[in-house]
Amino acid sequence: xxxxxxxxxxxxxxxxxxxxxxxxxxxxxxxxxxxxxxxxxxxxxxxxxxxxxxxxxxxxxxxxxxxxxxxxxxxxxxxxxxxxxxxxxxxxxxxxxxxxxxxxxxxxxxxxxxxxxxxxxxxxxxxxxxxxxxxxxxxxxxxxxxxxxxxxxxxxxxxxxxxxxxxxxxxxxxxxxxxxxxxxxxxxxxxxxxxxxxxxxxxxxxxxxxxxxxxxxxxxxxxxxxxxxxxxxxxxxxxxxxxxxxxxxxxxxxxxxxxxxxxxxxxxxxxxxxxxxxxxxxxxxxxxxxxxxxxxxxxxxxxxxxxxxxxxxxxxxxxxxxxxxxxxxxxxxxxxxxxxxxxxxxxxxxxxxxxxxxxxxxxxxxx
Numbered sequence: 510x511x512x513x514x515x516x517x518x519x520x521x522x523x524x525x526x527x528x529x530x531x532x533x534x535x536x537x538x539x540x541x542x543x544x545x546x547x548x549x550x551x552x553x554x555x556x557x558x559x560x561x562x563x564x565x566x567x568x569x570x571x572x573x574x575x576x577x578x579x580x581x582x583x584x585x586x587x588x589x590x591x592x593x594x595x596x597x598x599x600x601x602x603x604x605x606x607x608x609x610x611x612x613x614x615x616x617x618x619x620x621x622x623x624x625x626x627x628x629x630x631x632x633x634x635x636x637x638x639x640x641x642x643x644x645x646x647x648x649x650x651x652x653x654x655x656x657x658x659x660x661x662x663x664x665x666x667x668x669x670x671x672x673x674x675x676x677x678x679x680x681x682x683x684x685x686x687x688x689x690x691x692x693x694x695x696x697x698x699x700x701x702x703x704x705x706x707x708x709x710x711x712x713x714x715x716x717x718x719x720x721x722x723x724x725x726x727x728x729x730x731x732x733x734x735x736x737x738x739x740x741x742x743x744x745x746x747x748x749x750x751x752x753x754x755x756x757x758x759x760x761x762x763x764x765x766x767x768x769x770x771x772x773x774x775x776x777x778x779x780x781x782x783x784x785x786x787x788x789x790x791x792x793x794x795x796x797x798x799x800x801x802x803x804x805x806x807x808x809x810x811x812x813x814x815x816x817x818x819x820x821x822x823x824x825x826x827x828x829x830x831x832x833x834x835x836x837x838x839x840x841x842x843x844x845x846x847x848x849x850x851x852x853x854x855x856x857x858x859x860x861x862x863x864x865x866x867x868x869x870x871x872x873x874x875x876x
Contacts, residue, residue, distance in 0.1 A: 559584040559606060566590040572600055585609040589634070592616055598623045605629070613637045613657070625649035636660050636681070648673035655679040659704075662686055671696040683707045683727070688734075695719045706730045706752070712737070718744035729754040729775065743767040743804075754778045766800025 560583050564573070569591040580603040593615040602623035604610070607630055614637040624630075625646030633650070635643075636659040643658065645667050653674050663685040671693030679702040680694075687708040694703075695714040699722055706729040713728065718741045726748060728735060735756040742751075743764020748771055753761075755778035765771070774793055781789075788799045 558582055561585040562587065564588045564591070565611075569593055572596065574600075581605045583607055585611075587611040589613045589615070594618065596621055602626050608632065610634070620644050620647070622646045628652060631655065633657070643667055643670075645669075650674065651676065653677055657681045658685070660684045664688065666691050666694075669693055675699060678702070680704070690714055692716075698722065701725065703727070708734075710735045713739050715739050715741060717741040720745055722747050724748060725750045727752040729756065729778075731756050733757055738762055738765075740764050746770065749773065751775070759783070761800065763800045763804040766797045766802075766804060768797070771797070 560579070562578070562583050562585070565587050566589070569588065571593060572588060580600065583604055584606055586604065586607055586609070589611045590613070593612070594617060596612065596617065598621040601621045604627060607627055609632040610627070610630060611632075611634040613634045617635070617638040617640065619640065620635065620643065622644050623646075624644060625648070627650050629652055630650045631652050631654045633647075633653060633655070634657040636657045638661055640658065640661040640663060642663060643666060647653075648667055648669050651673060654676055655678060656674075657679075659681050661684075663682060665687065666682065668691050670691055674697065676699055677697050678699055680697070680700060681702070681704040683704045684707040687705065688711055690705060690710070690713060692714055695716045696719055698719055700720055701722055702725045703720075703723060704725070704727045706727045708731055710728060710731045711734050713735075717723075717739055723745050724747050726742075726745070727750075729752040732755060735753075736758060738753060738758060738761065740762045741764070742748075742762060743766070745768065748768050750773040751765075751768075751771060752773075752775040754775040758776070758779040759781060760783035761776070761781070765774075771793070774796070776789070784796055784799045788796055
């Protein structure tokens with residue numbers, strides 16, 4: 510909890526514009542707002558308190574301004590599950606100490622440009638609204654660690670989002686209308702989770718190798734749009750889960766065989782030719798070995814791809830001099846310390862509107 514090391518004190522605090530809202534709060538036992546000791550609130554030095562304001566699910570059409578509420582003293586603001594259509598520029602600009610801002614499940618069509626003033630913001634949830642774009646000024650929220658913009662109408666993300674939000678660890682933009690991810694996305698070196706399923710993605714950034722901490726990549730359910738995965742995916746050495754299901758992919762890049770930490774791979778719903786289906790039926794370790802054989806030269810692979818990427822894979826210790834030896838011309842390079850991973854499973858998508866419900870039977874590849 511924010512400011513959890515400080516002593517907490519609960520007080521009753523009405524934030525109402527009219528008796529209707531006041532009565533609603535009374536019926537709900539007058540939801541209390543938690544006031545906590547100040548960490549860095551220069552604007553609230555006189556009362557030395559930070560506040561958590563919880564106004565979710567109260568049928569609000571707009572944020573109820575109360576003169577006794579000190580906006581600069583709020584460290585968490587939750588106005589989710591209401592009917593709010595817009596947020597005033599002046600309101601956002603005064604939330605100087607907000608760390609968590611949750612406005613999900615409203616009717617918001619745009620975010621104010623003043624959101625760039627929130628230098629301490631770490632968690633922003635704007636999912637379930639009517640946003641068609643994010644303001645360019647969001648790039649100034651350089652403390653941001655988690656951005657949830659699921660279930661909107663986004664057609665693009667700010668071009669420089671990856672150059673500025675270097676602390677971002679989770680980017681969730683599923684269920685939108687994104688055609689591509691900005692090139693700068695590949696510069697989010699602290700990113701752990703990238704969820705871009707249920708969009709209209711035509712392609713992914715080519716230089717994915719910069720996402721050195723990425724553990725989960727989900728680009729599933731782009732249906733007839735996404736037809737290939739970049740070869741650079743083999744340099745995501747921290748990758749544990751990869752979901753490319755329900756796309757138009759006919760072949761997986763051989764470099765996937767170099768992902769030693771990969772434990773879950775979901776490919777169902779694609780017209781895959783390579784690797785062949787009989788390879789998938791034998792499990793993830795066989796799939797990875799099959800792809801490794803191709804990139805090592807045992808199978809048929811593109812000389813151009815091999816020439817461009819073999820050196821990079823070597824630098825990332827995917828292939829190293831100590832572990833690579835030549836047995837004969839048919840086997841090429843071998844990896845004596847290669848560790849197989851038991852099983853091949855698919856992370857289940859629990860969303861209410863998942864198109865997986867439309868497909869039967871489900872096909873999950875397992876050992």
